[in-house]
Amino acid sequence: MPIAHTPTAVPVIVDEAKCIADKGCTVCVDVCPLDVLRISDLTGKAYMKYDECWYCMPCETDCPTGAVTVNIPYLLR
Amino acid sequence: MDEIKSGLAEVVCDVLVIGGGTAGPMAAYKAKRHSPEARIVLLEKANVKRSGAIAMGMDGLNNAVVPGYATPEQYTKEITIANDGICDQAPVFKYASRCFEIIQELDGFGIKFQKNENGDFDVKKVHHLGSYVLPMPNGDTVKKALYRQLRREKVLISNRYMATRLLTGRDGQIAGAIAVNTRSAEFLVLRAKTVILCAGAAGRLGLPQSGYLWSTYENATNSGDGYAMAYHAGAALANLECYQINPLIKDYNGPACAYVAGPFGAYTTNSEGNRFIECDYWSGQMMQEFYNELQSGKGPVFLKLNHLHSETIGKIEAVLHHVERPTRGRFHENRGTNYRERMIEMHISEIGFCSGHSASGVYVDEFARTTVSGLYAAGDMASVPHNYMLGAFTNGAVAGEHAAEVATNIDLVDYDTADVVREQQRVLAATRREDGIPPNQLEYKTRRFVNDYLQPPKVTAKMKLGQARFAEIREDMENAMIVRDAHELMRSLEAASILDCAEMAASASLFRTESRWGLYHHRVEYPEKNDDDWFCHSILRKRDGRMIAEKRPVAPYIVPIDESERSAYDRQRIRRHA
Ligand SMILES: Cc1cc2nc3c(=O)[nH]c(=O)nc-3n(C[C@H](O)[C@H](O)[C@H](O)COP(=O)(O)OP(=O)(O)OC[C@H]3O[C@@H](n4cnc5c(N)ncnc54)[C@H](O)[C@@H]3O)c2cc1C
Ligand code: SF4
Ligand code: SF4
Numbered sequence A: 001m002p003i004a005h006t007p008t009a010v011p012v013i014v015d016e017a018k019c020i021a022d023k024g025c026t027v028c029v030d031v032c033p034l035d036v037l038r039i040s041d042l043t044g045k046a047y048m049k050y051d052e053c054w055y056c057m058p059c060e061t062d063c064p065t066g067a068v069t070v071n072i073p074y075l076l077r
Numbered sequence B: 001m002d003e004i005k006s007g008l009a010e011v012v013c014d015v016l017v018i019g020g021g022t023a024g025p026m027a028a029y030k031a032k033r034h035s036p037e038a039r040i041v042l043l044e045k046a047n048v049k050r051s052g053a054i055a056m057g058m059d060g061l062n063n064a065v066v067p068g069y070a071t072p073e074q075y076t077k078e079i080t081i082a083n084d085g086i087c088d089q090a091p092v093f094k095y096a097s098r099c100f101e102i103i104q105e106l107d108g109f110g111i112k113f114q115k116n117e118n119g120d121f122d123v124k125k126v127h128h129l130g131s132y133v134l135p136m137p138n139g140d141t142v143k144k145a146l147y148r149q150l151r152r153e154k155v156l157i158s159n160r161y162m163a164t165r166l167l168t169g170r171d172g173q174i175a176g177a178i179a180v181n182t183r184s185a186e187f188l189v190l191r192a193k194t195v196i197l198c199a200g201a202a203g204r205l206g207l208p209q210s211g212y213l214w215s216t217y218e219n220a221t222n223s224g225d226g227y228a229m230a231y232h233a234g235a236a237l238a239n240l241e242c243y244q245i246n247p248l249i250k251d252y253n254g255p256a257c258a259y260v261a262g263p264f265g266a267y268t269t270n271s272e273g274n275r276f277i278e279c280d281y282w283s284g285q286m287m288q289e290f291y292n293e294l295q296s297g298k299g300p301v302f303l304k305l306n307h308l309h310s311e312t313i314g315k316i317e318a319v320l321h322h323v324e325r326p327t328r329g330r331f332h333e334n335r336g337t338n339y340r341e342r343m344i345e346m347h348i349s350e351i352g353f354c355s356g357h358s359a360s361g362v363y364v365d366e367f368a369r370t371t372v373s374g375l376y377a378a379g380d381m382a383s384v385p386h387n388y389m390l391g392a393f394t395n396g397a398v399a400g401e402h403a404a405e406v407a408t409n410i411d412l413v414d415y416d417t418a419d420v421v422r423e424q425q426r427v428l429a430a431t432r433r434e435d436g437i438p439p440n441q442l443e444y445k446t447r448r449f450v451n452d453y454l455q456p457p458k459v460t461a462k463m464k465l466g467q468a469r470f471a472e473i474r475e476d477m478e479n480a481m482i483v484r485d486a487h488e489l490m491r492s493l494e495a496a497s498i499l500d501c502a503e504m505a506a507s508a509s510l511f512r513t514e515s516r517w518g519l520y521h522h523r524v525e526y527p528e529k530n531d532d533d534w535f536c537h538s539i540l541r542k543r544d545g546r547m548i549a550e551k552r553p554v555a556p557y558i559v560p561i562d563e564s565e566r567s568a569y570d571r572q573r574i575r576r577h578a
Helices: A027-031 A058-062 B023-034 B072-082 B089-108 B139-152 B225-232 B258-264 B284-295 B310-320 B328-335 B388-409 B417-432 B439-454 B460-479 B486-511
Strands: A012-014 A037-039 A046-048 A068-070 B008-018 B040-043 B156-158 B161-168 B174-181 B187-197 B247-249 B267-269 B301-304 B344-348 B375-377 B536-543 B546-553
Touching: A012 A046, A027 A037, A027 A058, A058 A068, B008 B023, B008 B174, B008 B388, B023 B040, B023 B139, B023 B187, B023 B388, B040 B187, B072 B089, B089 B388, B161 B187, B161 B225, B161 B417, B161 B486, B174 B417, B174 B486, B187 B225, B187 B388, B187 B417, B225 B375, B225 B486, B225 B536, B247 B284, B258 B267, B258 B310, B284 B301, B284 B344, B310 B328, B375 B388, B417 B486, B439 B460, B439 B486, B460 B486, B486 B536, B486 B546
Parallel strands: B008 B040, B008 B187, B040 B156, B187 B375
Antiparallel strands: A012 A068, A037 A046, B161 B174, B174 B187, B247 B344, B267 B301, B301 B344, B536 B546
């Protein structure tokens, strides 16, 4: 059974201009209870890798530069 | 990150605490205070800094027994009645007697509790009979305050390790646990003299109506791993048919929250704007009335605040939009719901297991001991009913102290290395396939069938069909699941816990042939409460590889309940309206 990928609009958005992951910050990745954020190898910035979000907000609250915005996942918006 | 690596390390400690949400940090802290020389390990699937139900703090204590407002006897009585009499009172009484000391200790950590002009704790009435709700003005700081204490006491914290199975010795006593790193799939064997399970509720059992797997009431990391691990280690689990079902903001699926807004004058209404329940305290009996109203044609049900003064609403917003579930404000904004103008549409949550809110948990006594020697449980997953956050803290403390004391007097127990090999094979099987079904589909299907077949009103034929579907999913999980990275591996193990819990929910619900706890266990073919045959706990456990159910007597009450008081929680519906 081959596996297909279904697109989803992820709820958590990172403002790349503000994100300082390239200076070593990993705070949002560290605190997320669902472990769904990662630093991109391509851009060197944080992003939501897995759409498995409890819209709880530690990522946004703890980000030192205010780069993260948590939106309500579309299915329940 | 996330690629699957092979690795197996071993760690030795005195006390192992699994789950660093609410009960876990307190258990580890108290164990370390009791035995400063001991090695205390706190293992957490996420990161202790921001994990568990209280990841973003809490707005208040739901069940504080504060001198001057209530006595341990009164509280024990209220919880016994709220839980329809099926209650071993000793652990509830122990909690009620110790929780004030824990409040003072938390206060010392810097977590503030609301005081009135006289400097006394400002306890609010939300329950049916007594006053137990204590607001926390800086409730957003709870996690930070706990974390500071853990660092100070030098508790060893292992984040991003998911415990998958407990290890037991030849005589069934606890020997430790096996865990998997959620970002590398490397294994860790933790040998311990005593183990405390604090892995929270089984919050990912039913499927939220939005269809989004993660829009659960509970922190979605709580997939019932603690229940599954206790079951596979042979521990008894109590009253799992007494589901957790909560009245929540429709779609958002978080609390509205009547406990915060109620004391300011908010209340639950039907679509005609009329009250229909006496009391907003969450109980199965209250949920039954909530369900009846939704079905009656007078639904939907709402939380009404729009009669309150704008300033009062501002105060409520300042709490609801900043702690606990702070995205509430964003949800309402998207829908154009201003509390000043519109009522908040409410709905019934999916089902789960949780003693924090109802009474479905791993059986424990007043020392938080399970039926497995050396294994403890505290918080939402332990059987002390209506335990909430302060229950998690207090019983976590009880467990930590007792487990540390026991650990000073015993040696490590040897485990069978074959058990570790078997567990590695179970965990990694899906990583060795070239193609197959990914865990998210197995989880979705399990949870959809939980809704279709196990949700109350409970019907025998439906629950049996559910069991047949779960067996098919298990076949697929064991023979056709595919996992491609370490993160997905964690999800696959969670899916397995969820399936275990679904099977337990079906078995426990079929076993109890009566109705009890209002909506939580409403069995259509047995609509009445039957005290003659069912005034007892129902117990599930694994014996010789099979799930068995049995009755266990309710321990004789230490706080007597008058015949006339027993049905207080059955009278939820407002009379003139009924
Ligand atoms: C939205 C919400 C609002 C609430 N509001 C209130 C309130 O206002 N007042 C009140 O008194 N109570 C409230 N409660 C209840 C209270 O928060 C809980 O009863 C209490 O926090 C439960 O504590 P716990 O330690 O059992 O679980 P949690 O705090 O949820 O901790 C469980 C921990 O176990 C970890 N874990 C799970 N599985 C594993 C595994 N396999 N290996 C390692 N770690 C694992 C999880 O990551 C988590 O950190 C609320 C609960 C929720 C969800
Ligand atoms: S916390 Fe903020 S700055 Fe740090 S990595 Fe995340 S988005 Fe970037
Ligand atoms: S809102 Fe919560 S679950 Fe979602 S990315 Fe942020 S921390 Fe993770």
